[in-house]
Amino acid sequence: MSETNFDAAEFRRALGSFATGVTIITTRSADGAPVGLTVNSFNSVSLNPPLVLWSLATSSLSLPAFQSSPNWAVHVLAADQHGLSGRFAKRGEDKFSGLDTEAGIDGVPLLRGCMARFQCRTAFQYEGGDHVIFIGEVRAFDRNDAAPLVFHGGRYAHATLRDPPEVQPRSAHLEGSFGDHFLGYQLGRSHFRFLAQIRRYLTDAHLSDEDFYVLSALTLKPGLSTADLDAGMAGILDESGHRAVESLLQRGLVRRGAGSDAELELTDSGRDSALRVIGAAKAVEEQVLQRLGPGEAPVLKSLLARLLNVIDPAANALWQEKNLDAGAPAAARMR
Ligand SMILES: Cc1cc2nc3c(=O)[nH]c(=O)nc-3n(C[C@H](O)[C@H](O)[C@H](O)COP(=O)(O)O)c2cc1C
Known part of the structure; x- marks a missing residue:
């Protein structure tokens, strides 16, 4: 036809x-x-x-x-x-x-x-x-x-609305400048504000931010070695991560298996502390996301997951079945 x-x-x-x-x-x-x-x-x-x-x-x-x-x-x-x-x-x-x-x-x-x-x-x-x-x-x-x-x-x-009414128009002097639309500023400020709401639960549990990172990593992936943590958290924890692991070991929240690069695992009290704080963190997340419009949370999470994949492809590897290669630079190792 x-x-x-x-x-x-x-x-x-x-x-x-x-x-x-x-x-x-x-x-x-x-x-x-x-x-x-x-x-x-x-x-x-x-x-x-x-x-x-x-x-x-x-x-x-x-x-x-x-x-x-x-x-x-x-x-x-x-x-x-x-x-x-x-x-x-x-x-x-x-x-x-x-x-x-x-x-x-x-x-x-x-x-x-x-x-x-x-x-x-x-x-x-x-x-x-x-x-x-x-x-x-x-x-x-x-x-x-x-x-x-x-x-x-x-x-x-996903679809999300443009210019939601609660976002104030940008002031004229910020147009085109390095400022509040800079990705580093948006991510950094959101991260610190978000963490600030969780910190009181950390303080109650006598945990530092770094303790929390290590505990939550071990909750998701029991049996990580210090080298795995080194590689997965390089540039995020480094020396402060070493100190957190030592402190968690001393306080009986984490224990080490046998061997030269022994696997770390949570003790019962470590798991208890971790789950309590993770529960509180999830509640904070829920409260924050509820303040977004319908359907905006999945859009935000999907875009952040893609950003993370682009900016830090190794992040996924930390959660894969197989342990990471202990390929991190020697200086960054936690042993
Ligand atoms: C997003 C999407 C949109 C679709 N739109 C149509 C459509 O408008 N008309 C249509 O005949 N099939 C459409 N299809 C394909 C049918 O859903 C598909 O052929 C289905 O197997 C038909 O089942 P049936 O053969 O049991 O009727 C669409 C599929 C998808 C995934």
Whole structure:
């Protein structure tokens, strides 16, 4: 039909540059079984009358169900529902197995925990190349405040609002200067402010910041040797880390196995202290993150994880199954 001779993969990539939300559209088959699939061709059409549209591939196993049932429901997915999206993007499997659904209009299965749901009735249906376009009249809807799941360039993505209202506009004299938008300033100040809120719990437990770093490393990865800690914490702990290990050993919070570079492990009281402070630190984290907007915490964490990966690729190695090579410079070793 088309006179154009597109490179199909390039055409797909170009279409994928249009960022969309992600929905799951459900209905019931003629024999009453729940049917559904992941769809990002959803869009609004009209406010009055309330109309929405989406397109379904003619190759979809769900097509007969949508052609026989005039009722269907669109579920706009929240950022934490990418697993559900993956499940409904699989072909023909029992996608509803183990899912807690409720019954909508005409018994259409409704999923829970979504940002918005539109219960619709097919108003028009058109052929559109290798897809069928459904236009539905919205008969009921509900919505929740949450962050949306986004699809862009063939991958799931995060969305966050620009210029949240609580961020003050920058003063004119700071524009273009080295200052409050400098990454080092933002990270450093956030780090010290964050740690300051945890420090009173450290003080109660008679632990220094460095003690806490060593204890939490050993909680996550028991059996680290001093060389592992050296390599993993190089530039962060160094000499202060050596002192922390010695002090923790003396106070019976950490013990050393046998051997030349013996593994360090927490004693019962060391584990107890570490878990108490880690619990308090998690509570502080929760309070701080709650002050961000919906969905901003996962975006922040995802970007910080990427930054850490770029700036300190060795950080991941500390938490890998295999111990780090004891490849740190001799001067930085803790033995
Ligand atoms: C993010 C995303 C968006 C999708 N959008 C659509 C769409 O708009 N229309 C469609 O027919 N398939 C779409 N799919 C593909 C279907 O979900 C997939 O082919 C599914 O296996 C169909 O299941 P079925 O054959 O059991 O009906 C999308 C998949 C993903 C991951």
